[in-house]
Amino acid sequence: MSTATIDVHEVPTGSRVNYLNAQYGVKSWLLTTDHKRIALLYLASITLMFFVGGFFAVLMRLHLIEPQGALVQPETYNKLFTMHGVIMVFFFLVPSIPATLGNFLVPMMIGARDLAFPKLNLLSWYIYVIGAIFTLYAVISGGVDTGWTFYTPYSSSFSHTSVVPTALGVFITGFSSILTGLNFVVTIHKMRAPGLTWFRLPLFIWAIYATSIIFILGTPVIAITLFLLFLERVLHIGIFDPAIGGDPILFQHLFWFYSHPAVYIMILPGMGVMSELITCFSRKRIFGYSFVAFSSLAIAIISFLVWGHHMFVTGQSIYAGLIFSVLSFMVAIPSAVKVFNWTATLYKGSISYDAPMLYALGFIGLFTMGGLTGLFLASLATDVHLNGTYFIVAHFHYIMVGGAVMAYLGGIHFWWPKITGRLYPDGWARFAALVIFVGFNLTFFPQFMLGYLGMPRRYAVYPSEFQVLNVMSSAGASILGIGYLIPLIYLIWSMRYGPTAGPNPWGAKGLEWTTPSPPPTENFEEIPVVTEEAYDYAHSTVIRG
Amino acid sequence: MSEHIVPVKTYIGIFVALLCLTALTTGVAYVDLGAFNTVAALAIAVAKMLLVVLFFMHVKYSGGLTKVFILAGVLFFAILVTLTLADELTRHWSPTPTGWGTLAPLLSRFF
Ligand code: HEM
Ligand SMILES: [Cu+2]
Numbered sequence A: 001m002s003t004a005t006i007d008v009h010e011v012p013t014g015s016r017v018n019y020l021n022a023q024y025g026v027k028s029w030l031l032t033t034d035h036k037r038i039a040l041l042y043l044a045s046i047t048l049m050f051f052v053g054g055f056f057a058v059l060m061r062l063h064l065i066e067p068q069g070a071l072v073q074p075e076t077y078n079k080l081f082t083m084h085g086v087i088m089v090f091f092f093l094v095p096s097i098p099a100t101l102g103n104f105l106v107p108m109m110i111g112a113r114d115l116a117f118p119k120l121n122l123l124s125w126y127i128y129v130i131g132a133i134f135t136l137y138a139v140i141s142g143g144v145d146t147g148w149t150f151y152t153p154y155s156s157s158f159s160h161t162s163v164v165p166t167a168l169g170v171f172i173t174g175f176s177s178i179l180t181g182l183n184f185v186v187t188i189h190k191m192r193a194p195g196l197t198w199f200r201l202p203l204f205i206w207a208i209y210a211t212s213i214i215f216i217l218g219t220p221v222i223a224i225t226l227f228l229l230f231l232e233r234v235l236h237i238g239i240f241d242p243a244i245g246g247d248p249i250l251f252q253h254l255f256w257f258y259s260h261p262a263v264y265i266m267i268l269p270g271m272g273v274m275s276e277l278i279t280c281f282s283r284k285r286i287f288g289y290s291f292v293a294f295s296s297l298a299i300a301i302i303s304f305l306v307w308g309h310h311m312f313v314t315g316q317s318i319y320a321g322l323i324f325s326v327l328s329f330m331v332a333i334p335s336a337v338k339v340f341n342w343t344a345t346l347y348k349g350s351i352s353y354d355a356p357m358l359y360a361l362g363f364i365g366l367f368t369m370g371g372l373t374g375l376f377l378a379s380l381a382t383d384v385h386l387n388g389t390y391f392i393v394a395h396f397h398y399i400m401v402g403g404a405v406m407a408y409l410g411g412i413h414f415w416w417p418k419i420t421g422r423l424y425p426d427g428w429a430r431f432a433a434l435v436i437f438v439g440f441n442l443t444f445f446p447q448f449m450l451g452y453l454g455m456p457r458r459y460a461v462y463p464s465e466f467q468v469l470n471v472m473s474s475a476g477a478s479i480l481g482i483g484y485l486i487p488l489i490y491l492i493w494s495m496r497y498g499p500t501a502g503p504n505p506w507g508a509k510g511l512e513w514t515t516p517s518p519p520p521t522e523n524f525e526e527i528p529v530v531t532e533e534a535y536d537y538a539h540s541t542v543i544r545g
Numbered sequence B: 001m002s003e004h005i006v007p008v009k010t011y012i013g014i015f016v017a018l019l020c021l022t023a024l025t026t027g028v029a030y031v032d033l034g035a036f037n038t039v040a041a042l043a044i045a046v047a048k049m050l051l052v053v054l055f056f057m058h059v060k061y062s063g064g065l066t067k068v069f070i071l072a073g074v075l076f077f078a079i080l081v082t083l084t085l086a087d088e089l090t091r092h093w094s095p096t097p098t099g100w101g102t103l104a105p106l107l108s109r110f111f
Helices: A026-030 A035-063 A074-093 A096-109 A118-140 A154-158 A163-190 A203-235 A248-282 A289-305 A318-346 A355-378 A380-386 A390-420 A426-453 A464-497 B008-029 B036-056 B064-088 B099-108
Strands: none
Touching: A035 A074, A035 A096, A035 A118, A035 A390, A035 A464, A074 A118, A074 A163, A074 A248, A074 A390, A096 A118, A096 A163, A096 A203, A096 A248, A096 A390, A118 A163, A154 A163, A154 A203, A163 A203, A203 A248, A203 A289, A203 B064, A248 A289, A248 A318, A248 A355, A248 A390, A248 B064, A289 A318, A289 B064, A318 A355, A318 A380, A318 B064, A355 A380, A355 A390, A355 A426, A390 A426, A390 A464, A426 A464, B008 B036
């Protein structure tokens, strides 16, 4: 954006003071208020949670190799899928892009020196860690078996597992989301560099802004809901359990009022990353900037109107079902707008297939499949058949793993040179992207078929005619698992041994690329003045390096 | 904006008003107003909420952006309540769906 060039090029990384070597020691990390260091704290914690959650998934898929179950007792199986869901949703996907890339990039992209409330930012990480400890404690103390959805009255009156510590962990972590969202909203409103008008902002910022709105408006509702669950379970106050005068469907309303928007918390930041990747690697301005920007806001708003599509067959009034079905179809529109705009951006672009771009292209295909199958589920009649089957599992994994995780990995690979000042081995990175794509499809495509054929989700056993598809899925899962381990290895390797990266290895636009890699603690020596649109690749003289 | 100094007198006034409204809630609970029992209780609660938000939370003296965010919160709460009631209030209308006949109870309200 700003064309002022920086002369850090010749100075080797080691000898220049940057945010990584400005201070040393554990204390300098645990008490930091630098948004970039907090991003790395988050990165380490959510990576840990990702592999814990992944471990449970691997156990599940191993178990399902045989129709009568190969590995664990049915009770244990119930705990496996619950812990997998809780950890992946609340402790990995929800914070994934916002708390890592968002924390790192929001100030850098808008030309600020930090977020508006740096101490609040650090506090949010501590709250996250405390929540995670509660939930991990629940795992060790016997696990939970309610499913990540905690449906009542099973969770409030019947389950004998560690529901309370788990729910408490989720409740606590919610506050870290709220603080992060608040911080981003204030920062984006108040701290943009001179000349950086709303319509010059990178689309990643729009996406993070929309996500923050959901954080702020939605998260209190899940907190209240879990609190009510707690009241009923511990004090036997009848809220959800019909036996003591409650309404079980009320729980589902409250739960999904947060949790549907939460699925957009997971995908919107990924969409933001996509807009950055697609433009950079096709060297074009985004097609229809304002459409992409406003579709983020439209998604944030409409996503609050569709939650009832999770309750079509659970006793919700059929009239409410009609309304929620129509509204659900509407949310597909802004999502489709984005997909079409990215595709149109590719058109006649000068495309290069670096590793981040491979993830981005994977995202387009997989997200589209996930989104379109969402429409099957949003139709009342087809949902009666598909509800509660593996079709649902496949649907949301195509979006949450095929979409959100692909975008997350694409983003990590894109900004890694900026974050660490090092390059990773490009060949390995492309290879891993392909392994992940293949492993993912082999894992989850058979699940669409299983679900359509009638195999219910959340069962430890299944009829033997489903074995072939289940074995395919388990085979895919092991490929996928290896696919995730490869980047873990070479990214860690690159931190020490990777060749040093210049300030802008991709020749990308955006203020973050005008700083040295890794950036100094204060990000910008002088606050930049922005004079051009985002993604102005057409008039770009920026070269890679 | 946030620098606005509110005289202690105002705070005490609001505090007394809140106490009076609490007393009113308690008093009204002893009078049977039929369908208006809930309406009265909620109306008083909303009045108290407004006092707290406007004065104790300084929204009255805050900028437009803050007000927009507060209104957004109220709006989203309204969505939560409205769509949940759309289920709750229509659940008993027709236990089994019968094609277009499903809509009969809905239409009969208007025709
Ligand atoms: C864009 C991101 C999306 C994500 C992350 C996502 C995620 C999910 C998740 C997690 C579930 C299963 C919840 C459970 O029962 O445990 C689900 C179910 C569902 N999704 Fe999506 N979804 C997304 C988009 C969509 C879209 C665009 C639609 C339709 C317009 C849609 C329609 C549905 C429906 C109707 C169900 C419920 C199906 C049932 O329980 O029978 N989803 N989705
Ligand atoms: Cu949903």
